[in-house]
Amino acid sequence: MTLRDQQINSQMEAVRGLYDGSSYYIETHGCQMNEHDSHKIATLLEEMGFQWAPEEEADFVLLNTCSVRHSAEDKVIGHIGRLKHEKEQRPHLKVGVCGCMMQRDESRNYVLSTFPHVDLVFGTNNIFELPRLLLEMGEKKRAVSITDEYHTFDDQLMIGDRNSVREYVNIMYGCNNFCTYCIVPYTRGRETSRPVGDILEEVKLLGERGVKEIVLLGQNVNSYGKNLQEVVSFPELLRQVHEVPGIERIQFLTSHPKDISRELIDSYGDLPKLASYLHLPVQSGSNDVLKRMNRHYTREQYLEIVAQVRRARPDIALSTDIIVGFPGETEEDFQDTLDLVREVRYDSAFTFLYSRRSGTKADTMEDQIDQDVKNERFQRLLEVVYAIQKEKNEALFGTTQQVLFESVSKKDATRMTGRTSGYKLVHAPYDETALGKIVPVRIEGGNTFSLEGTVLHG
Numbered sequence: 001m002t003l004r005d006q007q008i009n010s011q012m013e014a015v016r017g018l019y020d021g022s023s024y025y026i027e028t029h030g031c032q033m034n035e036h037d038s039h040k041i042a043t044l045l046e047e048m049g050f051q052w053a054p055e056e057e058a059d060f061v062l063l064n065t066c067s068v069r070h071s072a073e074d075k076v077i078g079h080i081g082r083l084k085h086e087k088e089q090r091p092h093l094k095v096g097v098c099g100c101m102m103q104r105d106e107s108r109n110y111v112l113s114t115f116p117h118v119d120l121v122f123g124t125n126n127i128f129e130l131p132r133l134l135l136e137m138g139e140k141k142r143a144v145s146i147t148d149e150y151h152t153f154d155d156q157l158m159i160g161d162r163n164s165v166r167e168y169v170n171i172m173y174g175c176n177n178f179c180t181y182c183i184v185p186y187t188r189g190r191e192t193s194r195p196v197g198d199i200l201e202e203v204k205l206l207g208e209r210g211v212k213e214i215v216l217l218g219q220n221v222n223s224y225g226k227n228l229q230e231v232v233s234f235p236e237l238l239r240q241v242h243e244v245p246g247i248e249r250i251q252f253l254t255s256h257p258k259d260i261s262r263e264l265i266d267s268y269g270d271l272p273k274l275a276s277y278l279h280l281p282v283q284s285g286s287n288d289v290l291k292r293m294n295r296h297y298t299r300e301q302y303l304e305i306v307a308q309v310r311r312a313r314p315d316i317a318l319s320t321d322i323i324v325g326f327p328g329e330t331e332e333d334f335q336d337t338l339d340l341v342r343e344v345r346y347d348s349a350f351t352f353l354y355s356r357r358s359g360t361k362a363d364t365m366e367d368q369i370d371q372d373v374k375n376e377r378f379q380r381l382l383e384v385v386y387a388i389q390k391e392k393n394e395a396l397f398g399t400t401q402q403v404l405f406e407s408v409s410k411k412d413a414t415r416m417t418g419r420t421s422g423y424k425l426v427h428a429p430y431d432e433t434a435l436g437k438i439v440p441v442r443i444e445g446g447n448t449f450s451l452e453g454t455v456l457h458g
């Protein structure tokens with residue numbers, strides 16, 4: 001992999017001269033893509049001499065934003081407003097805004113025109129330009145850079161230090177699906193796959209550095225490789241990643257049901273390092289609603305995929321995303337969703353109130369649902385989801401699970417936390433020999449959201 005070019009290296013040196021000893025704080029909204037981007041940005045900043053600090057003390061505060069729901073955007077706008085007052089107290093404070101909101105003309109223009117105290121704005125495809133932008137910002141100008149197209153340099157830049165045991169690796173960017181409720185195709189642009197060679201090189205490097213689990217990231221990993229010169233399928237990519245020494249567990253996000261292949265399902269039988277976990281967003285249990293969402297599968301097809309996956313890997317944990325209150329959703333449609341949840345029995349589900357996003361097709365649909373109805377359905381759905389989640393966790397009491405311990409508990413240094421192969425959160429007494437490794441754990445208890453256990457020795 002070609003690393004940084006000469007120009008970026010010298011810019012980074014210059015930034016170091018300008019900001020050495022400065023501190024930074026990043027607030028991240030949204031999905032794993034943004035989390036991963038924030039991690040890239042933090043790595044770059046630290047290489048340029050910045051040190052992490054809590055927000056109240058940081059010299060540079062960056063908000064990495066999400067547009068997926070109105071509430072996510074509102075939070076950011078409120079936060080930018082608060083930073084104006086903070087800057088009055090601490091005039092040297094620099095404020096940056098990046099991420100998906102900045103990719104949308106409407107939101108970006110609002111921020112640029114309403115908040116003169118914002119010093120830096122960049123988009124999801126401009127991380128590699130950060131050194132140059134910081135220099136510009138240092139000259140007291142407002143620095144802005146947005147592009148629609150993805151540049152592979154962003155990932156090449158990222159080969160700095162990564163020292164956790166579980167790491168994200170981008171395999172593709174953007175989305176071509178245009179689900180009618182969703183803003184992501186408008187923020188992250190068209191689907192582009194990253195070449196296999198680049199991905200493998202990154203995974204190898206992570207393996208050498210002691211990373212045990214990798215999470216392959218894309219909005220729709222099942223359509224990986226379609227735009228590459230030499231077409232490579234996602235299951236083929238998985239097989240190649242499976243060979244990389246050091247990597248013991250592989251997870252991926254997100255898998256769109258419409259593109260899931262027989263080959264991918266078979267991978268659960270063939271590839272032991274593949275985590276026993278599949279996030280398979282269903283969005284709704286009603287065929288009518290699915291159709292209007294432009295999801296391209298029926299409830300029956302979805303249930304068939306679930307059955308096949310469970311045949312290939314009987315202990316697989318399943319999670320999903322569900323939207324409540326999509327335009328025109330009737331009580332009957334909603335009942336279909338509840339029934340589907342009861343039938344699949346998800347290990348966990350991410351539930352969302354439908355949020356109108358301007359520019360999407362669903363925003364122009366008639367029969368928008370009243371907020372009260374949405375809230376009431378949401379509560380009913382949560383009750384069903386949580387009850388099953390609790391039962392699923394209780395079914396693991398007394399079993400032995402392979403747990404990757406990632407960190408010491410934030411609240412209690414005598415405890416550590418990790419994840420099972422099914423991505424369930426496990427707390428256990430701190431054990432130096434187990435931290436950073438996959439070890440057998442006896443599950444002794446737990447609740448709806450996490451499990452308790454002890455590490456087994458010998």
Ligand code: SAH
Binds near residue numbers: 181219355
């Ligand atoms: N690419 C992924 C997820 C992208 S966004 C996928 O297709 O599964 C994550 C989740 O946010 C979606 O699965 C959906 O459930 C939810 N979401 C997206 N747009 C939304 C909207 N306008 N209102 C409410 N939830 C939404």
Ligand code: SF4
Binds near residue numbers: 175176177182219220
């Ligand atoms: Fe949004 Fe659909 Fe693309 Fe997922 S697949 S990012 S929900 S448009």
Ligand code: F3S
Binds near residue numbers: 029030033183184188
């Ligand atoms: Fe993710 Fe939100 Fe962007 S969900 S892709 S951060 S709009």
